[in-house]
Amino acid sequence: MDNTIKVxxxxxxxxxxxxxxxxxxxxNMMELCKSYELPVEGTCGGMALCASCHIYVLSDHxxxxxxxxxxxxxxxxxxxxxxxxxxxxxxxxxxxxxxxVKLAPVGE
Numbered sequence: 452m453d454n455t456i457k458v459x460x461x462x463x464x465x466x467x468x469x470x471x472x473x474x475x476x477x478x479n480m481m482e483l484c485k486s487y488e489l490p491v492e493g494t495c496g497g498m499a500l501c502a503s504c505h506i507y508v509l510s511d512h513x514x515x516x517x518x519x520x521x522x523x524x525x526x527x528x529x530x531x532x533x534x535x536x537x538x539x540x541x542x543x544x545x546x547x548x549x550x551x552v553k554l555a556p557v558g559e
Contacts, residue, residue, distance in 0.1 A: 454473055455472065456471075456543065456544075456545060456549070456550070457469055457470070457471065457472070457548060458480070458543075458547065458549075459549075459550070459551040459552070460483075460484060460489060460506075460552055460553075460554065461551070461552070461554065462490065462554055463490065468489065470487055472543045473543065474544055474545050478542070479539050479540065479542050479543065480504070480506060480538035480541040480552065481493045481538035481539040482497065483538075484538060484554070489554065491503070491504050491554065492504065493539060495539075497539035498539070499518065499521045500520075501524065502524050502525065502558075504537055504539045505528050505535060505536075505537060505538070505554075505555035506536055506541075506552045506553065506554055507532055507534045507535055507536075508534045508536055508541075508550070508551075509534070509553055510549060510550050513546070514541060514547075517536060517537075518540065521540045528555070528558065529555075529556070529557075530555050530558065535555065
């Protein structure tokens with residue numbers, strides 16, 4: 452299908468999940484992970500007001516810059532790395548075909 456890309460998500464047990472991701476539904480990475488019942492909470496509903504969808508981007512895709520709100524949330528998150536992003540802020544698009552991410556550990 453033209454409106455579907457492949458995305459690989461590595462869960463917190465290091466198991467890889469290759470997901471079919473629709474690009475014509477305005478979904479983000481958090482919603483995709485939740486739809487496949489991966490352990491991503493998205494407590495704030497995708498508003499960049501929590502960090503329960505914290506992921507690490509492992510592939511070399513050209514993502515838009517993180518917004519100030521996303522940066523502020525990441526500043527408060529646990530286990531932040533240079534490649535940290537909030538899954539709710541990454542919209543699925545055709546240019547992200549082959550995207551590879553890892554779920555960040557859950558903080559205490």
